[in-house]
Amino acid sequence: MFSGYSLPELGAIITMQGFAGLILFSVFVLMALGLAIIFGQMGVINMAHGEFMILGAYVTYLVSNAFAAYMPALFGAYFFVAMVLAFCASGLLGMIVEWAMIRHLYKRPLDTLLATWGLSLILQQTFRSLFGAREVGVTIPQWMMGSLPVTDLIEIPINGIFVMVLALGISAAVYVMMYRSAWGRQVRAVTQNRVMAGAVGIDTERTDRMTFGIGCGVAGVAGAAFTMIGSTGPTSGQAYIVDTFLVVVFGGAASLLGTIASAFSISQAQSILEFFLSGSMAKVITLLVVVGILMLRPQGLFAMKLRK
Amino acid sequence: MTKTSFLTRSEAVGLAILALIIFVAFPVMLDDFRLNLFGKYLSYAFVAIGLVLCWGAGGILSLGQGVFFGLGGYCMAMFLKLEASTPEATAIQSTPGIPDFMDWNQISALPIWWQPFNSFAFTLIAIFVVPAAFAFVIGYAMFRRRVSGVYFAIITQAIAAIATILIVGQQGYTGGVNGITDLRTLMGWDIRPDGAKTVLYFVNAILLFGCLVVAMAIRKSKFGRVLVAMRDAEDRVRFSGYDVASFKIFIFCVGAMMAAVGGAMFTLQVGFMSPTIVGIVPSIEMVIFCAVGGRHSLMGAVYGALLVNWAKTTFSESFPELWLFGLGALFIAVVMAFPNGLAGLFDDYIKPRLRGWRQTPATAPQPAE
Numbered sequence: 001m002f003s004g005y006s007l008p009e010l011g012a013i014i015t016m017q018g019f020a021g022l023i024l025f026s027v028f029v030l031m032a033l034g035l036a037i038i039f040g041q042m043g044v045i046n047m048a049h050g051e052f053m054i055l056g057a058y059v060t061y062l063v064s065n066a067f068a069a070y071m072p073a074l075f076g077a078y079f080f081v082a083m084v085l086a087f088c089a090s091g092l093l094g095m096i097v098e099w100a101m102i103r104h105l106y107k108r109p110l111d112t113l114l115a116t117w118g119l120s121l122i123l124q125q126t127f128r129s130l131f132g133a134r135e136v137g138v139t140i141p142q143w144m145m146g147s148l149p150v151t152d153l154i155e156i157p158i159n160g161i162f163v164m165v166l167a168l169g170i171s172a173a174v175y176v177m178m179y180r181s182a183w184g185r186q187v188r189a190v191t192q193n194r195v196m197a198g199a200v201g202i203d204t205e206r207t208d209r210m211t212f213g214i215g216c217g218v219a220g221v222a223g224a225a226f227t228m229i230g231s232t233g234p235t236s237g238q239a240y241i242v243d244t245f246l247v248v249v250f251g252g253a254a255s256l257l258g259t260i261a262s263a264f265s266i267s268q269a270q271s272i273l274e275f276f277l278s279g280s281m282a283k284v285i286t287l288l289v290v291v292g293i294l295m296l297r298p299q300g301l302f303a304m305k306l307r308k
Numbered sequence: 309m310t311k312t313s314f315l316t317r318s319e320a321v322g323l324a325i326l327a328l329i330i331f332v333a334f335p336v337m338l339d340d341f342r343l344n345l346f347g348k349y350l351s352y353a354f355v356a357i358g359l360v361l362c363w364g365a366g367g368i369l370s371l372g373q374g375v376f377f378g379l380g381g382y383c384m385a386m387f388l389k390l391e392a393s394t395p396e397a398t399a400i401q402s403t404p405g406i407p408d409f410m411d412w413n414q415i416s417a418l419p420i421w422w423q424p425f426n427s428f429a430f431t432l433i434a435i436f437v438v439p440a441a442f443a444f445v446i447g448y449a450m451f452r453r454r455v456s457g458v459y460f461a462i463i464t465q466a467i468a469a470i471a472t473i474l475i476v477g478q479q480g481y482t483g484g485v486n487g488i489t490d491l492r493t494l495m496g497w498d499i500r501p502d503g504a505k506t507v508l509y510f511v512n513a514i515l516l517f518g519c520l521v522v523a524m525a526i527r528k529s530k531f532g533r534v535l536v537a538m539r540d541a542e543d544r545v546r547f548s549g550y551d552v553a554s555f556k557i558f559i560f561c562v563g564a565m566m567a568a569v570g571g572a573m574f575t576l577q578v579g580f581m582s583p584t585i586v587g588i589v590p591s592i593e594m595v596i597f598c599a600v601g602g603r604h605s606l607m608g609a610v611y612g613a614l615l616v617n618w619a620k621t622t623f624s625e626s627f628p629e630l631w632l633f634g635l636g637a638l639f640i641a642v643v644m645a646f647p648n649g650l651a652g653l654f655d656d657y658i659k660p661r662l663r664g665w666r667q668t669p670a671t672a673p674q675p676a677e
Binding site for chain 1: 363369371446449450453454455457458459461462463465466467469470473474476477588589592595596599629632633635636637638639640642643644647
């Protein structure tokens with residue numbers, strides 16, 4: 001299998017493949033963070049999560065076009081504006097959805113699943129009507145193009161590094177929000193004991209709405225980040241939804257660290273297998289192993305100790 | 309518990325009306341093409357009936373029913389494909405006698421797991437046994453560990469995703485994205501002409517009624533009552549000494565077998581089987597057939613499958629843009645506005661009025677038309 005490659009070439013291949021795995025890891029982390037908040041903390045299955053990401057991606061597309069048309073001088077900075085707007089757009093839509101739909105269904109998780117699937121179909125068709133069925137790509141700012149030559153053989157694309165940095169930054173931000181802020185404490189209090197949290201004066205309805213909104217907002221930012229490494233179509237979100245849920249469940253739903261660890265192991269396994277097998281078989285084997293482990297250990301890798 | 313007859317009067321009337329619609333009204337009113345289309349819808353009703361048992365009665369929501377539907381369908385399709393791939397019919401291939409897609413993928417001998425499908429008896433058994441065995445493995449692993457609710461839903465959905473990727477990826481063995489196409493005869497009997505399709509429609513309808521009666525018997529039995537009790541208060545049932553996991557595994561296997569029969573009939577009537585019927589999207593659509601009909605109503609499931617599929621064909625023919633909006637709204641409405649589906653609407657609005665006209669039940673409005 002390795003014959004025909006010299007040793008430095010082999011090293012370069014492994015490094016590049018490992019780096020591809022790291023980019024996939026960042027993508028998984030970005031996708032899963034919002035879901036880790038919504039599903040992990042609130043226990044709500046949001047099947048439209050992918051569509052909230054795609055909304056963020058389309059917002060980025062619109063912003064980049066607007067910058068290109070009206071402020072070409074500032075084009076290099078459009079992404080940061082887009083990221084904020086994507087967060088606001090997805091977050092706002094998330095809060096509206098929570099108000100109109102989710103809050104009536106907290107007691108019926110399986111029904112939430114079906115209702116949000118319906119929402120995802122409606123959003124998909126909306127995207128298709130507004131932006132067309134074809135995938136759109138954004139122009140990457142100049143400073144993000146090209147790649148860093150590390151050695152003669154190893155080159156690392158800058159947009160990949162950027163997405164990784166972004167994933168780390170957003171993970172840190174979510175961590176601080178969840179575990180170091182008053183809001184995070186309230187969220188965790190409400191999930192652990194809703195009645196008691198209400199009794200000590202937490203506005204549980206408002207907390208729910210904020211949590212759902214922020215989870216969706218993070219999805220929007222993830223969508224914005226995706227535009228840097230791929231194009232966006234109306235059904236792109238649906239392609240991610242199974243992976244994302246598996247990442248969150250595999251990590252142990254309520255654990256942020258678990259989500260990151262599982263994103264890492266799944267992405268590395270998949271990209272390493274991809275080198276040896278065809279892409280589809282790599283994916284099948286990875287998913288099968290994950291499902292298999294989940295059957296043996298349903299609580300996921302990192303589970304909160306609960307008495308059942 | 310009082311001793312009751314197998315069917316109550318209203319159930320018998322309901323079954324009779326459904327039989328009239330399926331056996332008399334459709335064949336009389338529809339042309340051959342439409343009748344075949346409705347036969348296809350009815351093959352989905354098998355899945356919906358299985359889901360009523362699993363989800364409505366047992367509280368187990370599987371988002372992977374498409375896999376079982378597909379397993380049944382693929383078993384049948386493999387048999388039909390082997391029959392169609394005689395050495396004479398495939399003489400132009402580099403290896404005559406194997407299915408055409410294998411030849412295109414440079415496979416020179418029939419894989420060993422395809423060979424038993426030369427036998428029709430084996431195929432018929434496989435249609436029941438393969439999905440049931442698969443469901444047993446999934447159910448055993450998960451229910452023994454008390455995985456239920458949304459976790460079960462997500463994992464079954466992942467299995468549907470894996471199945472699709474696997475079928476598409478291994479195109480030399482499965483026909484890939486196109487699936488197994490160009491099916492011609494069943495034991496020498498051509499399934500393509502209109503006459504054959506009409507016969508298949510009736511076979512399908514009879515099997516569907518068989519399934520319906522089996523499902524009703526399960527619902528009426530002590531087993532069915534335990535199932536409902538389990539859905540409503542699993543711990544109490546467990547503490548009363550019942551082995552909850554075994555009940556769940558059994559009903560999940562029954563649901564899988566029903567889906568597989570539907571899949572096999574689908575293949576016979578439509579003439580192909582492909583991964584587009586196995587994946588995440590079709591699997592979750594099968595849940596909506598059941599939800600629209602009423603998740604607790606077995607007969608509702610048949611109406612739900614008919615109505616949603618009919619609407620899908622009609623709307624996606626004339627307003628393709630609107631159909632996804634409609635389907636999405638249907639998902640939301642069926643959860644938020646009428647969680648008991650058509651059967652619930654029937655019980656709430658039509659049944660009370662029906663009492664007034666008890667003398668003429670023959671003109672009773674039907675739940676779905």
